[in-house]
Amino acid sequence: xxxxxxxxxxxxxxxxxxxxxxxxxxxxxxxxxxxxxxxxxxxxxxxxxxxxxxxxxxxxxxxxxxxxxxxxxxxxxxxxxxxxxxxxxxxxxxxxxxxxxxxxxxxxxxxxxxxxxxxxxxxxxxxxxxxxxxxxxxxxxxxxxxxxxxxxxxxxxxxxxxxxxxxxxxxxxxxxxxxxxxxxxxxxxxxxxxxxxxxxxxxxxxxxxxxxxxxxxxxxxxxxxxxxxxxxxxxxxxxxxxxxxxxxxxxxxxxxxxxxxxxxxxxxxxxxxxxxxxxxxxxxxxxxxxxxxxxxxxxxxxxxxxxxxxxxxxxxxxxxxxxxxxxxxxxxxxxxxxxxxxxxxxxxxxxxxxxxxxxxxxxxxxxxxxxxxxxxxxxxxxxxxxxxxxxxxxxxxxxxxxxxxxxxxxxxxxxxxxxxxxxxxxxxxxxxxxxxxxxxxxxxxxxxxxxxxxxxxxxxxxxxxxxxxxxxxxxxxxxxxxxxxxxxxxxxxxxxxxxxxxxxxxxxxxxxxx
Amino acid sequence: xxxxxxxxxxxxxxxxxxxxxxxxxxxxxxxxxxxxxxxxxxxxxxxxxxxxxxxxxxxxxxxxxxxxxxxxxxxxxxxxxxxxxxxxxxxxxxxxxxxxxxxxxxxxxxxxxxxxxxxxxxxxxxxxxxxxxxxxxxxxxxxxxxxxxxxxxxxxxxxxxxxxxxxxxxxxxxxxxxxxxxxxxxxxxxxxxxxxxxxxxxxxxxxxxxxxxxxxxxxxxxxxxxxxxxxxxxxxxxxxxxxxxxxxxxxxxxxxxxxxxxxxxxxxxxxxxxxxxxxxxxxxxxxxxxxxxxxxxxxxxxxxxxxxxxxxxxxxxxxxxxxxxxxxxxxxxxxxxxxxxxxxxxxxxxxxxxxxxxxxxxxxxxxxxxxxxxxxxxxxxxxxxxxxxxxxxxxxxxxxxxxxxxxxxxxxxxxxxxxxxxxxxxxxxxxxxxxxxxxxxxxxxxxxxxxxxxxxxxxxxxxxxxxxxxxxxxxxxxxxx
Numbered sequence: 005x006x007x008x009x010x011x012x013x014x015x016x017x018x019x020x021x022x023x024x025x026x027x028x029x030x031x032x033x034x035x036x037x038x039x040x041x042x043x044x045x046x047x048x049x050x051x052x053x054x055x056x057x058x059x060x061x062x063x064x065x066x067x068x069x070x071x072x073x074x075x076x077x078x079x080x081x082x083x084x085x086x087x088x089x090x091x092x093x094x095x096x097x098x099x100x101x102x103x104x105x106x107x108x109x110x111x112x113x114x115x116x117x118x119x120x121x122x123x124x125x126x127x128x129x130x131x132x133x134x135x136x137x138x139x140x141x142x143x144x145x146x147x148x149x150x151x152x153x154x155x156x157x158x159x160x161x162x163x164x165x166x167x168x169x170x171x172x173x174x175x176x177x178x179x180x181x182x183x184x185x186x187x188x189x190x191x192x193x194x195x196x197x198x199x200x201x202x203x204x205x206x207x208x209x210x211x212x213x214x215x216x217x218x219x220x221x222x223x224x225x226x227x228x229x230x231x232x233x234x235x236x237x238x239x240x241x242x243x244x245x246x247x248x249x250x251x252x253x254x255x256x257x258x259x260x261x262x263x264x265x266x267x268x269x270x271x272x273x274x275x276x277x278x279x280x281x282x283x284x285x286x287x288x289x290x291x292x293x294x295x296x297x298x299x300x301x302x303x304x305x306x307x308x309x310x311x312x313x314x315x316x317x318x319x320x321x322x323x324x325x326x327x328x329x330x331x332x333x334x335x336x337x338x339x340x341x342x343x344x345x346x347x348x349x350x351x352x353x354x355x356x357x358x359x360x361x362x363x364x365x366x367x368x369x370x371x372x373x374x375x376x377x378x379x380x381x382x383x384x385x386x387x388x389x390x391x392x393x394x395x396x397x398x399x400x401x402x403x404x405x406x407x408x409x410x411x412x413x414x415x416x417x418x419x420x421x422x423x424x425x426x427x428x429x430x431x432x433x434x435x436x437x438x439x440x441x442x443x444x445x446x447x448x449x450x451x452x453x454x455x456x457x458x459x460x461x462x463x464x465x466x467x468x469x470x471x472x473x474x475x476x477x478x479x480x481x482x483x484x485x486x487x488x489x490x491x492x493x494x495x496x497x498x499x500x501x502x503x504x505x506x507x508x509x510x511x512x513x514x515x516x517x518x
Numbered sequence: 519x520x521x522x523x524x525x526x527x528x529x530x531x532x533x534x535x536x537x538x539x540x541x542x543x544x545x546x547x548x549x550x551x552x553x554x555x556x557x558x559x560x561x562x563x564x565x566x567x568x569x570x571x572x573x574x575x576x577x578x579x580x581x582x583x584x585x586x587x588x589x590x591x592x593x594x595x596x597x598x599x600x601x602x603x604x605x606x607x608x609x610x611x612x613x614x615x616x617x618x619x620x621x622x623x624x625x626x627x628x629x630x631x632x633x634x635x636x637x638x639x640x641x642x643x644x645x646x647x648x649x650x651x652x653x654x655x656x657x658x659x660x661x662x663x664x665x666x667x668x669x670x671x672x673x674x675x676x677x678x679x680x681x682x683x684x685x686x687x688x689x690x691x692x693x694x695x696x697x698x699x700x701x702x703x704x705x706x707x708x709x710x711x712x713x714x715x716x717x718x719x720x721x722x723x724x725x726x727x728x729x730x731x732x733x734x735x736x737x738x739x740x741x742x743x744x745x746x747x748x749x750x751x752x753x754x755x756x757x758x759x760x761x762x763x764x765x766x767x768x769x770x771x772x773x774x775x776x777x778x779x780x781x782x783x784x785x786x787x788x789x790x791x792x793x794x795x796x797x798x799x800x801x802x803x804x805x806x807x808x809x810x811x812x813x814x815x816x817x818x819x820x821x822x823x824x825x826x827x828x829x830x831x832x833x834x835x836x837x838x839x840x841x842x843x844x845x846x847x848x849x850x851x852x853x854x855x856x857x858x859x860x861x862x863x864x865x866x867x868x869x870x871x872x873x874x875x876x877x878x879x880x881x882x883x884x885x886x887x888x889x890x891x892x893x894x895x896x897x898x899x900x901x902x903x904x905x906x907x908x909x910x911x912x913x914x915x916x917x918x919x920x921x922x923x924x925x926x927x928x929x930x931x932x933x934x935x936x937x938x939x940x941x942x943x944x945x946x947x948x949x950x951x952x953x954x955x956x957x958x959x960x961x962x963x964x965x966x967x968x969x970x971x972x973x974x975x976x977x978x979x980x981x982x983x984x985x986x987x988x989x990x991x992x993x994x995x996x997x998x999x
Contacts, residue, residue: 076985079916115883140912144903151902154942158950166950170942177938181931184912188919188927 012056012069013085013135016095019049020102020124020131027124032117039110042120046103046127053099060092065488067137067206075141080191080202084137089489090270090340091134093482094263097347098134100467101259102127105252108355108464111362112160112250119160122152123252130260134267139187140203142272143180146264150176153253153261161248168241168248175241179228186224190276193217209275209496218280225273226284232265235288235325236295239318246314251358254310258317259351263343266324270336274328275496282331282497286416289329293419293426295322300429304436309360309367312437313353316393319426320346326423327408331497335411336490337483342404344482345475349392349401352468356386359461363454369437374446379456383442385465390438392472394431400475522581524573525588528566528596529636532603535562536629543622552621556611556965559625563604563632570596578997584704585643594845594994595639595772598852602765603632608969609860610757612961616866619664619755627664628761631657635769639776644693644703647773651689651737655682658766662754674753681746685736688729695726705781712784719785727785730778731793737770738826741799748807751819756866756873759815760859763822764852771829775844780998783837793834798929801827805936815862815873817940818855821899824937825851831914831930835921841995843913846988850898850910850980857973858895861888864966867958875947882949885960889948891970898977900941901934906980913988 023045030037060068067086075083087095105123112119129152132145150173158169187203194211195201202208213221231238242262246254274281299318306312324346327339359382361367376383388399395401405427412420446452457465475482523530539555539562546552570593579588607625614624634653641647659682663675697703699720700711712719732743739747751759778785804824811817829847832840865872882889898905911934918927980987 076988078985078989079913118883118886144908147903147908151897154945155949158946166946169950170939170946173942174935174938177935181935182928185915185919185924185927185931188912188916189924192916192919 011071012052012059013071013087016049016052016056016099016135017085017128017132019052020045020127023048024121024124027117027121030117032115035113035116038116038120039106042124043103043106045124046099046106049127050099050103053096056087057092057096060087060485062089062485063488065089065490065492070137075138080195080200080204081140082138082202082204083141084204085135085141086137087135088492089486090493091267092485093340093344094134094260094267095131097263097344098127098130098260100471101255101347101351104351104355104464104467105255105259107460108255108358109250109252110460112252115159119156122155123256126152126156126256130256130264133264137205138203139191139205139208139272142205143184143187146180147177149261149264153257156253157245157249160250160253163248164244165248168244171241172245175231175238176228179231179238182224183228186221190221205272205276211276213277215279215283218277219283222273222277222280222284225276226269226288229265229268229273230291232268233262233321233325234265234318235291236298236318236322237291239295239299242318243311243314246317246354247308247310251354251361254314254354254358255351258314258354259347262317262321263347266321266328266339266343269325269328270339270493274331275493278497285329285331289326289416289419292322292325292329293423295319296326296423296426297429300426300433304429304433307368307370309369309437309441310354310357311367312369312433313350313357316353316430316433317346317350319430320350320393322426323405323408323423326412326419327404330408330411330415331494332411332414333487333490333494334407335415336494337486338404338407338409338411340486340490341400341475341479341482342408345392345400345404345472348468348472348475349389352385352389352465352472353393355464355468356382356389359457360454364450369440371448372441372451373444373448375442375451375454377446378451378454381456381462385457385469386442387438388469388472390434392476394434395427398473398476400472400479402476403479520581520583522579524579525581525586525592525640526637527573528570528593528600529633529640531566531569532562532600532629532636533633535559535566536626536633538562539622539629540626543626546622553611555622555625556607559607559629560604562629563600563607567597567600567604570600580642582646583643584706585646586637586640587642588640590990590994590997591772591776591845592636592640594990595768596636598768598849599632599635599639599765602761602768602852602856603628605856605860605969605972606757606761606765608972609760609856609863609966610755611965612963613755613757613863613866613966617665617755618667624661624664627657627661631661631761632765635765635772638769639772641773641776642705644696644705644708644777647777648689648693651769651773652686654766654769655686658758658762661758661761662750664758665755668753670753671755672753674750677746677753678750681736681750685733685743688736689733692726692729692731692733695722695729699723699726705777709781712782724785724788727778727782728789728792731789734770734774734778735796738767738774738829739823740796740826740830741803741823742796744800744804744823744826747823748816748819751822752813752816756815756859756863756871759819760856760863763818763859764855767822767826767829768848768852771844771848774833775841775995776998779833779837779840779844786836790834790836793830794923794926797827797830797834797926799827800824800830801930801933802936805933805940809936809940811940813874814878814944815871817944818858818862821937821940822855824933825855825899827933828911828914828930831918831923831926834926835917835923839917839921841998842988842992843910843917845991845994846913846984847910849987849991850906850977853973853976853980854895854898854906857891857970857977858899860966860969860973861892861895864888864963864970867961875943876951876953878944878947879951879953880948882945884958888967888970891974892948893945894974894977896941896944898981900938904978904981906977906984909981909984 070086129149136142303315637650665671808820832844898907
């Protein structure tokens with residue numbers, strides 16, 4: 005029996021909202037007060053998530069700290085929150101990255117108050133999507149996230165911000181609206197089979213639908229998540245959104261938002277429709293591997309550092325998907341680990357790109373070169389993060405990639421060999437970029453006046469650097485907590501009973517609130 | 519003849535208020551403030567709302583030879599009409615002064631129209647329904663043309679009147695055919711006839727049903743009977759446009775639900791497919807054309823066509839599942855649309871309408887709260903959770919799935935996607951573009967802001983805590999049985 009929570013998770017979601025509400029009453033001019041308040045809010049939320057981490061029982065794979073409050077009970081809609089080993093670290097990643105992103109937003113000068121409010125609302129949306137256990141509630145958070153992100157890109161973004169923001173919203177909604185119909189349909193089928201109308205995820209796990217229905221529902225869910233991941237060929241919104249978004253927006257987008265796609269596969273699409281998922285697996289594997297290689301190849305050709313990092317995300321998330329598709333313990337554990345790694349290392353890369361952009365107002369690789377002589381501190385952090393990103397042993401990326409490849413090799417050896425080329429390509433484009441930016445002679449006179457990282461920027465990067473190292477040498481605390489939940493999920497996917505052959509269309513329609 | 523005035527109580531209250539407003543207007547000298555008339559109107563509407571609240575209970579009453587009924591269904595719609603009338607009057611107070619519209623007559627006509635709507639919602643006889651419809655329509659024709667110095671307003675009024683008369687013709691002809699077939703205009707007797715003789719319906723009965731259908735489709739602005747909507751909505755004074763797109767539409771849907779969806783439900787199978795076509799065409803065309811507009815007011819006109827399409831989903835779905843979502847969606851649609859039109863009204867200055875996208879540019883940081891409200895209304899209309907529009911759509915699509923119209927749900931969500939494009943354009947203008955409001959001074963308009971605030975509260979409340987409104991909608995629809 006999983007322990008029941010008493011509002012711990014609700015408080016986790018409420019803190020950012022309360023902070024945002026408090027911000028409304030601070031005048032726009034007092035930028036320091038605005039910053040301190042929002043930073044304090046996000047740090048408080050981080051500490052509260054650490055408390056949740058402490059309350060978490062590492063040996064239990066089931067949902068913990070479950071809260072259940074009727075919301076629209078006659079329609080089977082409840083406010084259900086819960087956390088397990090899969091979502092625990094994603095929640096921690098979110099609460100960790102948010103204060104860093106806010107701290108990194110110091111250069112933002114215009115419309116600061118609205119900016120910070122958007123950031124905090126975004127945090128609630130993301131955290132809610134990670135801990136919601138009712139499909140209706142999940143959908144609400146899933147969509148709520150879009151609005152602040154839309155504003156962050158559209159108001160504080162670069163030159164083509166309006167286009168990028170709209171593209172982001174339209175792509176995401178195209179998938180999620182079909183998922184909404186699928187959610188309703190799934191709940192309806194569940195009601196016809198059991199006479200209970202509910203959107204409760206744990207109850208819906210038990211439904212066994214005929215294969216053809218599973219397949220359509222899986223495709224609707226998978227489309228929504230594949231756009232978010234983004235899986236090739238649904239990735240085209242990502243470079244635009246990343247390039248135009250402000251630094252903190254990119255950090256959150258890459259660090260957390262993309263993880264919601266892979267999280268959605270693991271939490272919803274795969275276990276809800278196990279047979280369809282297994283049938284669709286070869287396709288997903290193929291798309292993942294194409295994404296790995298395609299993302300890496302396109303990243304290599306970029307002249308804009310931010311775009312390069314954006315395409316490298318496509319490649320890295322391909323690895324995560326490959327690990328999930330392996331459907332064995334190593335693969336899925338590695339995938340979850342790699343989600344955290346990607347959040348940290350790509351988050352750090354976007355932060356570094358933002359820092360150099362603030363100084364030089366350029367992100368073009370050709371404008372740089374020889375930075376090591378001028379700004380050694382920046383360069384060494386960049387080197388460290390680059391190594392993390394390409395999976396150097398001893399740093400976190402290695403563990404994740406190794407586990408993924410281990411798991412995937414057992415499941416799909418051919419594709420895995422192809423995916424390995426993505427690692428090689430990754431090393432090539434990252435190190436090539438690094439060489440052109442940091443090494444060589446300092447030819448461009450504009451770079452001679454660059455200042456090195458200041459204290460605030462070091463404070464932003466230090467926690468990430470520490471975690472990259474820590475997770476690289478001592479993954480056990482993480483993997484141990486992830487394992488029971490992954491085993492439970494895998495059991496759900498792999499041991500699904502064959503669906504009842506009889507079409508249940510003839511079943512009596514229960515009275516569930518017309 | 520059973521004389522029981524209880525079913526008519528709210529209607530009488532509103533009517534008396536209208537007469538008081540008209541009478542008091544005579545004794546206000548030229549140049550004196552007529553604010554007291556708006557006050558009278560609002561007090562009258564509040565009293566009517568209080569009476570409606572008192573009548574709310576499980577009881578069913580009918581009066582005047584079963585020609586008008588008191589049930590939760592009628593009271594539900596009465597509340598919507600009273601809310602719409604009150605918000606319209608609130609947001610019109612400054613507008614009518616600026617545009618030189620006669621104040622007393624304006625408020626009185628809004629109240630007359632509301633009276634007609636209340637009668638429509640409670641009508642249990644086709645003739646009484648028709649009386650209510652005409653009372654409403656004539657008042658709204660005049661309201662549309664009340665801005666007499668604006669050529670667009672006069673043109674809109676003329677168009678609306680001609681088209682409305684056309685629709686009325688269809689309705690009357692349909693009523694005549696139904697009377698010929700069933701021998702009655704009373705809905706209970708007609709329903710009994712339909713149930714008694716399930717197979718021997720004369721062809722002209724079905725023809726009459728279809729004529730009624732066409733008349734309703736005209737009134738709600740469904741494709742292909744929508745051509746009047748954009749011009750009329752654009753030309754009418756902005757508060758009147760809001761009133762039309764909410765209250766007139768709700769009244770038409772109220773009658774549609776009671777008469778066709780419920781009492782004529784044996785004929786349902788005859789018009790499921792044509793209605794399906796109309797619903798799909800209405801939402802798709804409305805959304806596609808809304809995307810191409812450069813005026814926000816005209817965009818809202820097309821969007822109201824699209825929403826009429828969504829509202830047809832529960833009618834296609836039929837009486838078993840369609841009732842609750844229809845009522846609930848009308849409620850959510852009412853608050854968000856009235857709010858959007860109130861914001862639009864507040865932007866007008868003098869005789870200048872200021873209703874294009876570029877008039878919104880930069881509003882987000884010049885008038886943060888007004889823009890935030892508008893952003894909420896746009897997001898709600900587009901169906902973003904946790905706002906009213908999302909909950910409303912959720913129950914619409916849910917009813918479609920439950921009734922086996924999965925295709926309708928899918929077409930519906932794809933249409934929502936289309937609508938995101940143009941609703942977000944307003945937000946783009948407000949927050950992501952510059953100019954427009956630069957150098958403009960804004961007057962403080964407390965009454966409009968009050969209307970906007972009420973609509974914001976409604977939009978958020980119905981989105982986050984829809985439970986009470988949902989069970990109320992359910993009660994209301996089941997009171998028909």
